[in-house]
Amino acid sequence: MxxxxxxxxxxxxxxxxxxxxxxxxxxxxxxxxxxxxxxxxxxxxxxxxxxxxxxxxxxxxxxxxxxxxxxxxxxxxxxxxxxxxxxxxxxxxxxxxxxxxxxxxxxxxxxxxxxxxxxxxxxxxxxxxxxxxxxxxxxxxxxxxxxxxxxxxxxxxxxLEPEYIWSTEENPIRTLEDLRGKKVRVVGYEATTALESYDIGATRIPSSETYQALQRGTVDAGIFNISTIVGRSLHEQLAVCYKLPVTGxxxxxxxxxxxxxxxxxxxxxxxxxxxxxxxxxxxxxxxxxxYPNEYWPMMEEAGIEVIEPSEEDLAAFNDATEAVWEHWKGEVGGEVGERAIALALGEA
CATH class of the missing domain: 3.40.190.170 (Bacterial extracellular solute-binding protein, family 7)
Incomplete structure (x- = not known):
């Protein structure tokens, strides 16, 4: 052989x-x-x-x-x-x-x-x-x-700059409530868990297949870092960026x-x-x-609508993350998880 x-x-x-x-x-x-x-x-x-x-x-x-x-x-x-x-x-x-x-x-x-x-x-x-x-x-x-x-x-x-919610012209997402029932491409487990309460149809699609998935309507939106948007030319199939920092x-x-x-x-x-x-x-x-000098200007030129999340959506999303934190701490151990979160938040 x-x-x-x-x-x-x-x-x-x-x-x-x-x-x-x-x-x-x-x-x-x-x-x-x-x-x-x-x-x-x-x-x-x-x-x-x-x-x-x-x-x-x-x-x-x-x-x-x-x-x-x-x-x-x-x-x-x-x-x-x-x-x-x-x-x-x-x-x-x-x-x-x-x-x-x-x-x-x-x-x-x-x-x-x-x-x-x-x-x-x-x-x-x-x-x-x-x-x-x-x-x-x-x-x-x-x-x-x-x-x-x-x-x-x-x-x-x-x-890297957080991953935001990017969506198509046919199914724009401008608020958290707009997520309900949408088919969303998500890679990270943490992000998927955080958005479960919004009844999304989460799917893990390789970045190489995402352009066609958006084009065909297989998914309505995705959680992306802007590097993925530019690296796969996804802005050609997208219309709205809802800048909620979901994951990173x-x-x-x-x-x-x-x-x-x-x-x-x-x-x-x-x-x-x-x-x-x-x-x-x-x-x-x-x-x-x-990102600020090359990629985001490309989004502006492409006509992507960029929306900052409201205070209400930020609060609602942060409330939903508590369950994610608790699950994650269960995986790494409560003491380790508490310490890691405290260090990340600058509280230790």
């Missing part, structure tokens, strides 16, 4: 099958024998200009500053693994590091839900320092991830904790410096440069 490189990585047999097929030699041509070899993956495509900025910068930083220490193979755009395949491949040791959207993996790693928890996310967006490297919240997150043998190198310096996310680099701990000091220092660059530049570049 002939195994492709993708299959080897996907099913966790990279090391053993590679040794059998290639006589113990490295599968990829080495550039320097002394360098540590690392394989990294990301499913985000270059069309997501803002989201790919950080990961591209991370690997470029390593190439420009630490090529003698790290010889890496980096595969973006799902060239090697899809979004759903990345975490299992990392756990299996088939890849060494990955970049992942946190909202996609909160069901597997509940502590990451704090970065998109309704009623919390807007505070994290307004106060990115609470998720910076060395912050108490980042320390708590990694303490919990360590129990799963995972390590998040950094958050990217906060969370960041894109972060991950490694196995034991893999991280086993690295020699030179390699770990190189990765720490790349993570520092990522933490200082990714979120800030998106939220303070690309």
């Amino acid at each position: 002939t195994l492709t490189r993708r299959q080897l990585l996907k099913y966790g047999t990279f090391a053993t099958a590679g040794a059998a097929m290639f006589g113990g030699h490295r599968l990829f041509s080495p550039r320097a024998m002394a360098a540590t070899s690392l394989t990294g993956v990301n499913y985000i495509t270059p069309s997501y200009k803002a989201l790919s900025y950080g990961s591209d910068g991370f690997v470029t930083f390593l190439a420009d500053n630490h090529a003698d220490a790290i010889d890496f193979d980096y595969h973006h755009s799902g060239q090697l693994l899809t979004a759903d395949e990345q975490l299992p491949a990392l756990r299996a040791g088939s890849v060494d590091f990955m970049f992942h959207t946190l909202s996609y993996i909160t069901r597997s790693l509940p502590i990451l839900g704090i970065t998109g928890l309704p009623g919390v996310v807007n505070e994290l967006y307004r106060h990115p320092e609470r998720l910076k490297l060395g912050s108490p919240l980042m320390t708590l997150i990694n303490e919990q991830l360590a129990e799963e043998n995972l390590y998040m190198l950094c958050s990217g310096g906060g969370v 996310f960041t894109v972060a680099p991950f490694m196995l904790r034991d893999r991280w701990d086993s690295l020699d000091s030179e390699v770990r220092t190189a990765l720490e410096e790349a993570a520092q660059w990522y933490d200082e530049n990714f979120i800030e570049h998106c939220n303070e440069d690309i």
Whole structure:
């Protein structure tokens, strides 16, 4: 049986099958024998200009500053693994590091839900320092991830501008009550739970299929970050943005904790410096440069109606999030959940 490189990585047999097929030699041509070899993956495509900025910068930083220490193979755009395949491949040791959207993996790693928890996310967006490297919240997150043998190198310096409610011309959503009975594309579990009381028909559709879903009326609306709107040209099928901060996310680099701990000091220092660059530049570049100066003007030019939520809707939504908080605290543990929320809200 002939195994492709993708299959080897996907099913966790990279090391053993590679040794059998290639006589113990490295599968990829080495550039320097002394360098540590690392394989990294990301499913985000270059069309997501803002989201790919950080990961591209991370690997470029390593190439420009630490090529003698790290010889890496980096595969973006799902060239090697899809979004759903990345975490299992990392756990299996088939890849060494990955970049992942946190909202996609909160069901597997509940502590990451704090970065998109309704009623919390807007505070994290307004106060990115609470998720910076060395912050108490980042320390708590990694303490919990360590129990799963995972390590998040950094958050990217906060969370991205929240995900809002975007809807079509045929089924516009301008208030919370307008949500009732609508078919809504939602990815994050936390957002889905927060909107359950409005009787939405929630569906998880990959971003690559969302344009056609809106075009065909499969869904009436979606919970989107503006990067997804622009990256998939969804504004061509949308008419209204209701700026209720429903949830949020960041894109972060991950490694196995034991893999991280086993690295020699030179390699770990190189990765720490790349993570520092990522933490200082990714979120800030998106939220303070690309979004206000490029993406939102595109929405204005496209004729998207942008509506700020009323005080009544904000209060009603925040009331609905209490049940989400309680459920989430049940998943991570009451004490851990209380502490994480307090840190995110600046109350501890």
